[in-house]
Amino acid sequence: MREANFYHAAPDGVLQCDLCRHYCRIRPGSSGLCRVRRNVDGKLFTLTWGRTVSQAADPVEKKPLLHFMPGTQTWSLGTPGCNFRCANCQNWEISQALPDETIPLIAPEAIVRNAIRAECPSICCTYTEPTIFAEYALDVMKLARQTGLRNIWVSNGYFSKNCLDAIAPWLDAVNVDLKSMDDAFYRRVCGARLAPVLDSLRLIRKSGIHLEITTLVIPGQSNDPAMLERLAGFIARDLGSDVPWHVIPFYPEISWKMQDTPPTSADAIEAAYEIGRRAGLSYVYAGSHSDTLCAECGARLVARSRQFIGAKVERFDANGRCPACLAPSPIRD
Ligand code: SF4
Missing domain, CATH: 3.20.20.70 (Aldolase class I)
Structure with a gap:
Protein backbone atom coordinates (compact mmCIF):
# COMPACT_ATOMS: atom_id res chain seq x y z
CA MET A 1 0.00 0.00 0.00
CA ARG A 2 1.46 3.37 -1.04
CA GLU A 3 0.21 6.89 -0.60
CA ALA A 4 -1.44 8.11 -3.79
CA ASN A 5 -0.22 11.17 -5.70
CA PHE A 6 -3.46 12.49 -7.09
CA TYR A 7 -5.84 13.70 -4.37
CA HIS A 8 -6.69 16.53 -2.04
CA ALA A 9 -8.49 16.91 1.27
CA ALA A 10 -12.13 18.04 1.36
CA PRO A 11 -14.16 18.94 4.49
CA ASP A 12 -15.16 16.33 7.11
CA GLY A 13 -12.25 13.95 6.51
CA VAL A 14 -13.33 13.31 2.93
CA LEU A 15 -10.58 12.98 0.33
CA GLN A 16 -11.19 13.81 -3.30
CA CYS A 17 -9.32 11.62 -5.76
CA ASP A 18 -8.11 13.70 -8.72
CA LEU A 19 -6.86 10.82 -10.84
CA CYS A 20 -9.83 10.10 -13.07
CA ARG A 21 -12.96 11.87 -14.21
CA HIS A 22 -15.10 10.19 -11.59
CA TYR A 23 -13.43 12.51 -9.05
CA CYS A 24 -14.56 10.26 -6.21
CA ARG A 25 -15.09 11.86 -2.82
CA ILE A 26 -13.91 9.15 -0.45
CA ARG A 27 -14.95 8.98 3.19
CA PRO A 28 -12.60 7.69 5.93
CA GLY A 29 -12.26 3.91 5.64
CA SER A 30 -13.91 3.81 2.19
CA SER A 31 -12.61 3.24 -1.33
CA GLY A 32 -13.32 4.97 -4.64
CA LEU A 33 -15.36 3.51 -7.48
CA CYS A 34 -12.33 1.60 -8.76
CA ARG A 35 -12.03 -0.05 -5.31
CA VAL A 36 -8.24 0.19 -5.40
CA ARG A 37 -7.86 3.63 -3.74
CA ARG A 38 -8.72 3.92 -0.07
CA ASN A 39 -8.95 6.70 2.50
CA VAL A 40 -6.92 5.48 5.47
CA ASP A 41 -6.54 7.89 8.41
CA GLY A 42 -6.80 10.98 6.25
CA LYS A 43 -4.47 9.84 3.46
CA LEU A 44 -5.39 8.29 0.14
CA PHE A 45 -3.60 5.07 -0.65
CA THR A 46 -3.19 3.13 -3.88
CA LEU A 47 -3.69 -0.54 -3.05
CA THR A 48 -2.23 -1.98 -6.24
CA TRP A 49 1.21 -0.36 -6.52
CA GLY A 50 3.49 -3.15 -7.78
CA ARG A 51 0.74 -5.80 -7.77
CA THR A 52 1.24 -6.85 -11.38
CA VAL A 53 -1.12 -9.75 -12.08
CA SER A 290 -5.36 -4.61 -42.08
CA ASP A 291 -2.71 -3.19 -44.43
CA THR A 292 -1.55 0.41 -44.22
CA LEU A 293 -1.97 2.18 -47.55
CA CYS A 294 -0.51 5.54 -48.49
CA ALA A 295 -3.16 8.22 -47.96
CA GLU A 296 -1.92 10.06 -51.06
CA CYS A 297 -1.54 7.37 -53.72
CA GLY A 298 -2.86 4.13 -52.18
CA ALA A 299 0.47 2.25 -52.40
CA ARG A 300 0.98 -0.40 -49.72
CA LEU A 301 3.18 0.85 -46.86
CA VAL A 302 2.76 -2.04 -44.42
CA ALA A 303 1.31 -5.49 -45.10
CA ARG A 304 -0.02 -7.58 -42.22
CA SER A 305 -1.02 -11.20 -42.50
CA ARG A 306 -3.40 -11.08 -39.53
CA GLN A 307 -4.56 -7.79 -38.12
CA PHE A 308 -4.48 -8.13 -34.35
CA ILE A 309 -2.07 -10.97 -33.95
CA GLY A 310 0.73 -9.38 -35.90
CA ALA A 311 1.87 -12.76 -37.18
CA LYS A 312 3.68 -11.23 -40.12
CA VAL A 313 4.42 -7.59 -40.76
CA GLU A 314 6.14 -6.47 -43.94
CA ARG A 315 7.33 -2.88 -44.45
CA PHE A 316 7.48 -1.11 -47.79
CA ASP A 317 7.86 2.49 -46.61
CA ALA A 318 11.45 3.69 -46.60
CA ASN A 319 13.11 6.63 -44.86
CA GLY A 320 9.71 7.69 -43.57
CA ARG A 321 8.20 7.97 -47.03
CA CYS A 322 5.89 6.16 -49.40
CA PRO A 323 8.00 4.19 -51.90
CA ALA A 324 5.71 5.23 -54.80
CA CYS A 325 4.87 8.92 -54.36
CA LEU A 326 7.35 9.86 -51.56
CA ALA A 327 4.56 11.30 -49.40
CA PRO A 328 5.42 11.16 -45.67
CA SER A 329 4.58 7.77 -44.14
CA PRO A 330 2.26 7.84 -41.10
CA ILE A 331 4.32 5.13 -39.38
CA ARG A 332 6.30 6.09 -36.26
CA ASP A 333 9.36 3.98 -35.44
S1 SF4 B 1 -12.57 5.68 -9.74
FE1 SF4 B 1 -10.63 5.40 -8.62
S2 SF4 B 1 -9.13 6.58 -9.84
FE2 SF4 B 1 -11.19 7.29 -10.44
S3 SF4 B 1 -11.58 9.07 -9.11
FE3 SF4 B 1 -12.49 7.24 -8.13
S4 SF4 B 1 -10.88 6.54 -6.71
FE4 SF4 B 1 -9.90 7.91 -8.20
Whole structure:
Protein backbone atom coordinates (compact mmCIF):
# COMPACT_ATOMS: atom_id res chain seq x y z
CA MET A 1 0.00 0.00 0.00
CA ARG A 2 1.46 3.37 -1.04
CA GLU A 3 0.21 6.89 -0.60
CA ALA A 4 -1.44 8.11 -3.79
CA ASN A 5 -0.22 11.17 -5.70
CA PHE A 6 -3.46 12.49 -7.09
CA TYR A 7 -5.84 13.70 -4.37
CA HIS A 8 -6.69 16.53 -2.04
CA ALA A 9 -8.49 16.91 1.27
CA ALA A 10 -12.13 18.04 1.36
CA PRO A 11 -14.16 18.94 4.49
CA ASP A 12 -15.16 16.33 7.11
CA GLY A 13 -12.25 13.95 6.51
CA VAL A 14 -13.33 13.31 2.93
CA LEU A 15 -10.58 12.98 0.33
CA GLN A 16 -11.19 13.81 -3.30
CA CYS A 17 -9.32 11.62 -5.76
CA ASP A 18 -8.11 13.70 -8.72
CA LEU A 19 -6.86 10.82 -10.84
CA CYS A 20 -9.83 10.10 -13.07
CA ARG A 21 -12.96 11.87 -14.21
CA HIS A 22 -15.10 10.19 -11.59
CA TYR A 23 -13.43 12.51 -9.05
CA CYS A 24 -14.56 10.26 -6.21
CA ARG A 25 -15.09 11.86 -2.82
CA ILE A 26 -13.91 9.15 -0.45
CA ARG A 27 -14.95 8.98 3.19
CA PRO A 28 -12.60 7.69 5.93
CA GLY A 29 -12.26 3.91 5.64
CA SER A 30 -13.91 3.81 2.19
CA SER A 31 -12.61 3.24 -1.33
CA GLY A 32 -13.32 4.97 -4.64
CA LEU A 33 -15.36 3.51 -7.48
CA CYS A 34 -12.33 1.60 -8.76
CA ARG A 35 -12.03 -0.05 -5.31
CA VAL A 36 -8.24 0.19 -5.40
CA ARG A 37 -7.86 3.63 -3.74
CA ARG A 38 -8.72 3.92 -0.07
CA ASN A 39 -8.95 6.70 2.50
CA VAL A 40 -6.92 5.48 5.47
CA ASP A 41 -6.54 7.89 8.41
CA GLY A 42 -6.80 10.98 6.25
CA LYS A 43 -4.47 9.84 3.46
CA LEU A 44 -5.39 8.29 0.14
CA PHE A 45 -3.60 5.07 -0.65
CA THR A 46 -3.19 3.13 -3.88
CA LEU A 47 -3.69 -0.54 -3.05
CA THR A 48 -2.23 -1.98 -6.24
CA TRP A 49 1.21 -0.36 -6.52
CA GLY A 50 3.49 -3.15 -7.78
CA ARG A 51 0.74 -5.80 -7.77
CA THR A 52 1.24 -6.85 -11.38
CA VAL A 53 -1.12 -9.75 -12.08
CA SER A 54 -0.18 -10.26 -15.68
CA GLN A 55 2.94 -9.53 -17.74
CA ALA A 56 3.96 -10.85 -21.13
CA ALA A 57 5.50 -9.91 -24.48
CA ASP A 58 2.73 -9.11 -26.98
CA PRO A 59 2.89 -7.90 -30.58
CA VAL A 60 2.30 -4.15 -30.58
CA GLU A 61 -0.37 -4.85 -33.25
CA LYS A 62 -2.42 -6.64 -30.59
CA LYS A 63 -2.94 -3.44 -28.54
CA PRO A 64 -3.92 -2.44 -31.30
CA LEU A 65 -1.29 0.01 -32.52
CA LEU A 66 -0.56 -0.29 -36.22
CA HIS A 67 1.28 2.98 -36.84
CA PHE A 68 3.73 2.69 -33.94
CA MET A 69 6.84 0.50 -34.15
CA PRO A 70 5.19 -2.11 -36.43
CA GLY A 71 6.34 -5.68 -36.09
CA THR A 72 7.79 -5.22 -32.60
CA GLN A 73 6.86 -6.81 -29.30
CA THR A 74 5.84 -4.74 -26.30
CA TRP A 75 6.28 -5.88 -22.70
CA SER A 76 2.74 -5.68 -21.34
CA LEU A 77 1.53 -5.46 -17.75
CA GLY A 78 -1.53 -4.72 -15.67
CA THR A 79 -2.69 -4.66 -12.04
CA PRO A 80 -6.18 -5.50 -10.69
CA GLY A 81 -9.00 -2.95 -10.83
CA CYS A 82 -10.75 -0.58 -13.20
CA ASN A 83 -12.69 2.68 -13.06
CA PHE A 84 -15.26 1.27 -15.55
CA ARG A 85 -17.74 -1.57 -15.14
CA CYS A 86 -18.13 -2.57 -18.81
CA ALA A 87 -20.59 -5.44 -19.14
CA ASN A 88 -18.71 -6.48 -22.28
CA CYS A 89 -15.27 -6.57 -20.58
CA GLN A 90 -13.04 -9.42 -21.77
CA ASN A 91 -10.50 -9.05 -18.95
CA TRP A 92 -13.11 -8.86 -16.20
CA GLU A 93 -11.43 -11.47 -14.02
CA ILE A 94 -8.64 -8.99 -13.32
CA SER A 95 -10.32 -5.66 -14.14
CA GLN A 96 -13.15 -6.29 -11.69
CA ALA A 97 -10.99 -7.99 -9.06
CA LEU A 98 -10.59 -6.52 -5.61
CA PRO A 99 -7.13 -5.46 -4.43
CA ASP A 100 -5.24 -8.46 -3.13
CA GLU A 101 -2.21 -8.08 -0.88
CA THR A 102 -1.19 -11.70 -1.53
CA ILE A 103 -0.25 -10.79 -5.13
CA PRO A 104 3.58 -10.58 -5.07
CA LEU A 105 5.05 -7.10 -5.38
CA ILE A 106 7.00 -6.60 -8.60
CA ALA A 107 9.37 -3.64 -8.58
CA PRO A 108 9.52 -1.34 -11.62
CA GLU A 109 13.16 -2.39 -12.07
CA ALA A 110 12.04 -6.01 -12.53
CA ILE A 111 9.44 -5.00 -15.14
CA VAL A 112 12.07 -3.11 -17.14
CA ARG A 113 14.56 -5.98 -16.79
CA ASN A 114 11.94 -8.42 -18.10
CA ALA A 115 11.25 -6.17 -21.08
CA ILE A 116 14.94 -5.93 -21.93
CA ARG A 117 15.43 -9.69 -21.48
CA ALA A 118 12.51 -10.33 -23.87
CA GLU A 119 14.05 -7.85 -26.36
CA CYS A 120 10.95 -5.65 -26.29
CA PRO A 121 11.67 -2.04 -27.33
CA SER A 122 8.64 -0.77 -25.40
CA ILE A 123 6.55 -1.30 -22.30
CA CYS A 124 2.77 -1.25 -22.42
CA CYS A 125 0.42 -0.60 -19.50
CA THR A 126 -2.66 -2.57 -20.51
CA TYR A 127 -4.91 -5.56 -19.63
CA THR A 128 -6.67 -3.30 -17.09
CA GLU A 129 -7.01 0.50 -17.04
CA PRO A 130 -3.55 2.04 -16.44
CA THR A 131 -5.07 5.18 -14.88
CA ILE A 132 -5.95 3.33 -11.71
CA PHE A 133 -2.31 2.26 -11.24
CA ALA A 134 -0.86 5.55 -12.50
CA GLU A 135 1.79 5.98 -9.76
CA TYR A 136 3.22 2.51 -10.45
CA ALA A 137 2.93 3.04 -14.21
CA LEU A 138 4.85 6.32 -13.87
CA ASP A 139 7.63 4.64 -11.87
CA VAL A 140 7.92 1.97 -14.58
CA MET A 141 7.73 4.50 -17.43
CA LYS A 142 10.46 6.75 -16.03
CA LEU A 143 12.84 3.81 -15.65
CA ALA A 144 11.91 2.48 -19.07
CA ARG A 145 12.66 5.83 -20.70
CA GLN A 146 16.07 5.97 -18.95
CA THR A 147 16.98 2.66 -20.56
CA GLY A 148 15.82 3.74 -24.02
CA LEU A 149 12.48 1.92 -24.05
CA ARG A 150 9.27 3.57 -25.26
CA ASN A 151 6.04 3.68 -23.26
CA ILE A 152 2.53 2.77 -24.36
CA TRP A 153 -0.88 2.87 -22.67
CA VAL A 154 -4.08 1.16 -23.67
CA SER A 155 -6.77 3.19 -21.96
CA ASN A 156 -10.45 4.02 -21.69
CA GLY A 157 -9.48 7.71 -21.77
CA TYR A 158 -11.12 8.54 -18.44
CA PHE A 159 -7.99 9.97 -16.84
CA SER A 160 -8.10 13.51 -15.46
CA LYS A 161 -6.10 16.38 -16.94
CA ASN A 162 -3.86 16.17 -13.82
CA CYS A 163 -3.13 12.56 -14.67
CA LEU A 164 -2.46 13.30 -18.33
CA ASP A 165 -0.13 16.18 -17.42
CA ALA A 166 1.85 13.77 -15.21
CA ILE A 167 2.15 10.94 -17.72
CA ALA A 168 2.45 12.91 -20.97
CA PRO A 169 6.21 13.56 -20.71
CA TRP A 170 6.82 9.80 -20.45
CA LEU A 171 4.15 8.44 -22.78
CA ASP A 172 4.97 7.79 -26.43
CA ALA A 173 1.78 6.17 -27.74
CA VAL A 174 -1.72 5.41 -26.59
CA ASN A 175 -4.70 3.50 -27.88
CA VAL A 176 -7.95 4.84 -26.44
CA ASP A 177 -11.29 3.08 -26.61
CA LEU A 178 -14.02 5.32 -27.97
CA LYS A 179 -16.84 2.92 -27.23
CA SER A 180 -19.77 4.94 -28.53
CA MET A 181 -20.93 8.50 -29.18
CA ASP A 182 -23.97 7.94 -26.97
CA ASP A 183 -23.67 9.09 -23.39
CA ALA A 184 -26.48 6.66 -22.54
CA PHE A 185 -24.26 3.76 -23.68
CA TYR A 186 -21.41 4.90 -21.44
CA ARG A 187 -23.77 5.24 -18.47
CA ARG A 188 -25.64 1.96 -19.06
CA VAL A 189 -22.81 -0.36 -20.14
CA CYS A 190 -19.68 1.17 -18.54
CA GLY A 191 -20.83 3.19 -15.53
CA ALA A 192 -19.16 6.30 -16.95
CA ARG A 193 -19.87 9.31 -19.20
CA LEU A 194 -18.95 10.12 -22.79
CA ALA A 195 -17.91 13.80 -22.58
CA PRO A 196 -14.75 13.25 -20.46
CA VAL A 197 -13.48 10.68 -22.97
CA LEU A 198 -13.94 13.12 -25.84
CA ASP A 199 -12.16 15.80 -23.83
CA SER A 200 -9.23 13.44 -23.10
CA LEU A 201 -8.95 12.54 -26.77
CA ARG A 202 -8.69 16.21 -27.75
CA LEU A 203 -6.03 16.78 -25.06
CA ILE A 204 -3.99 13.75 -26.16
CA ARG A 205 -4.08 14.91 -29.74
CA LYS A 206 -2.85 18.36 -28.71
CA SER A 207 -0.05 16.82 -26.63
CA GLY A 208 1.58 15.18 -29.64
CA ILE A 209 1.43 11.68 -28.11
CA HIS A 210 0.83 9.11 -30.86
CA LEU A 211 -2.89 8.27 -30.77
CA GLU A 212 -4.95 5.43 -32.21
CA ILE A 213 -8.61 4.76 -31.42
CA THR A 214 -10.56 1.52 -31.03
CA THR A 215 -14.30 0.93 -31.19
CA LEU A 216 -15.84 -2.41 -30.26
CA VAL A 217 -18.98 -3.00 -32.32
CA ILE A 218 -21.51 -4.74 -30.05
CA PRO A 219 -24.73 -5.86 -31.76
CA GLY A 220 -27.68 -3.91 -30.42
CA GLN A 221 -25.42 -1.70 -28.28
CA SER A 222 -22.82 0.07 -30.40
CA ASN A 223 -23.57 -0.93 -33.99
CA ASP A 224 -26.02 1.81 -34.96
CA PRO A 225 -24.76 3.25 -38.30
CA ALA A 226 -25.87 6.80 -37.40
CA MET A 227 -23.91 6.63 -34.12
CA LEU A 228 -20.84 5.23 -35.91
CA GLU A 229 -21.09 8.07 -38.44
CA ARG A 230 -21.05 10.59 -35.59
CA LEU A 231 -18.09 8.79 -34.01
CA ALA A 232 -16.02 8.63 -37.20
CA GLY A 233 -16.97 12.25 -37.92
CA PHE A 234 -15.72 13.28 -34.47
CA ILE A 235 -12.36 11.61 -35.09
CA ALA A 236 -11.97 13.21 -38.53
CA ARG A 237 -13.14 16.67 -37.48
CA ASP A 238 -11.84 17.06 -33.90
CA LEU A 239 -8.74 14.84 -33.92
CA GLY A 240 -7.63 14.53 -37.51
CA SER A 241 -8.27 12.31 -40.51
CA ASP A 242 -4.83 10.72 -40.00
CA VAL A 243 -5.75 9.19 -36.62
CA PRO A 244 -6.06 5.41 -37.13
CA TRP A 245 -9.49 3.96 -36.24
CA HIS A 246 -9.72 0.27 -35.32
CA VAL A 247 -13.13 -1.38 -35.54
CA ILE A 248 -13.17 -4.70 -33.74
CA PRO A 249 -15.78 -7.46 -33.27
CA PHE A 250 -17.44 -8.49 -30.02
CA TYR A 251 -17.13 -12.07 -28.71
CA PRO A 252 -19.92 -12.81 -26.22
CA GLU A 253 -18.42 -16.01 -24.80
CA ILE A 254 -15.52 -14.15 -23.16
CA SER A 255 -17.55 -11.13 -22.04
CA TRP A 256 -18.31 -10.40 -18.39
CA LYS A 257 -22.09 -10.06 -18.56
CA MET A 258 -23.13 -10.19 -22.22
CA GLN A 259 -23.04 -13.88 -23.09
CA ASP A 260 -26.57 -13.64 -24.54
CA THR A 261 -25.61 -10.93 -27.05
CA PRO A 262 -24.78 -12.29 -30.53
CA PRO A 263 -21.25 -11.91 -31.94
CA THR A 264 -20.55 -9.12 -34.41
CA SER A 265 -21.09 -10.16 -38.03
CA ALA A 266 -18.45 -9.64 -40.71
CA ASP A 267 -21.01 -7.47 -42.56
CA ALA A 268 -21.31 -5.12 -39.56
CA ILE A 269 -17.52 -4.72 -39.45
CA GLU A 270 -17.40 -4.02 -43.17
CA ALA A 271 -20.24 -1.48 -42.82
CA ALA A 272 -18.29 0.32 -40.10
CA TYR A 273 -15.21 0.33 -42.33
CA GLU A 274 -17.21 2.05 -45.08
CA ILE A 275 -18.59 4.57 -42.59
CA GLY A 276 -15.06 5.46 -41.47
CA ARG A 277 -13.82 5.91 -45.00
CA ARG A 278 -16.87 8.02 -45.97
CA ALA A 279 -16.19 10.22 -42.94
CA GLY A 280 -12.80 11.00 -44.44
CA LEU A 281 -10.59 8.85 -42.20
CA SER A 282 -7.43 7.82 -44.03
CA TYR A 283 -6.65 4.77 -41.90
CA VAL A 284 -9.53 2.50 -40.93
CA TYR A 285 -8.59 -1.00 -39.75
CA ALA A 286 -11.46 -3.46 -39.70
CA GLY A 287 -11.76 -7.14 -40.56
CA SER A 288 -9.65 -7.88 -43.63
CA HIS A 289 -8.62 -4.21 -43.97
CA SER A 290 -5.36 -4.61 -42.08
CA ASP A 291 -2.71 -3.19 -44.43
CA THR A 292 -1.55 0.41 -44.22
CA LEU A 293 -1.97 2.18 -47.55
CA CYS A 294 -0.51 5.54 -48.49
CA ALA A 295 -3.16 8.22 -47.96
CA GLU A 296 -1.92 10.06 -51.06
CA CYS A 297 -1.54 7.37 -53.72
CA GLY A 298 -2.86 4.13 -52.18
CA ALA A 299 0.47 2.25 -52.40
CA ARG A 300 0.98 -0.40 -49.72
CA LEU A 301 3.18 0.85 -46.86
CA VAL A 302 2.76 -2.04 -44.42
CA ALA A 303 1.31 -5.49 -45.10
CA ARG A 304 -0.02 -7.58 -42.22
CA SER A 305 -1.02 -11.20 -42.50
CA ARG A 306 -3.40 -11.08 -39.53
CA GLN A 307 -4.56 -7.79 -38.12
CA PHE A 308 -4.48 -8.13 -34.35
CA ILE A 309 -2.07 -10.97 -33.95
CA GLY A 310 0.73 -9.38 -35.90
CA ALA A 311 1.87 -12.76 -37.18
CA LYS A 312 3.68 -11.23 -40.12
CA VAL A 313 4.42 -7.59 -40.76
CA GLU A 314 6.14 -6.47 -43.94
CA ARG A 315 7.33 -2.88 -44.45
CA PHE A 316 7.48 -1.11 -47.79
CA ASP A 317 7.86 2.49 -46.61
CA ALA A 318 11.45 3.69 -46.60
CA ASN A 319 13.11 6.63 -44.86
CA GLY A 320 9.71 7.69 -43.57
CA ARG A 321 8.20 7.97 -47.03
CA CYS A 322 5.89 6.16 -49.40
CA PRO A 323 8.00 4.19 -51.90
CA ALA A 324 5.71 5.23 -54.80
CA CYS A 325 4.87 8.92 -54.36
CA LEU A 326 7.35 9.86 -51.56
CA ALA A 327 4.56 11.30 -49.40
CA PRO A 328 5.42 11.16 -45.67
CA SER A 329 4.58 7.77 -44.14
CA PRO A 330 2.26 7.84 -41.10
CA ILE A 331 4.32 5.13 -39.38
CA ARG A 332 6.30 6.09 -36.26
CA ASP A 333 9.36 3.98 -35.44
S1 SF4 B 1 -9.13 6.58 -9.84
FE1 SF4 B 1 -11.19 7.29 -10.44
S2 SF4 B 1 -12.57 5.68 -9.74
FE2 SF4 B 1 -10.63 5.40 -8.62
S3 SF4 B 1 -10.88 6.54 -6.71
FE3 SF4 B 1 -9.90 7.91 -8.20
S4 SF4 B 1 -11.58 9.07 -9.11
FE4 SF4 B 1 -12.49 7.24 -8.13
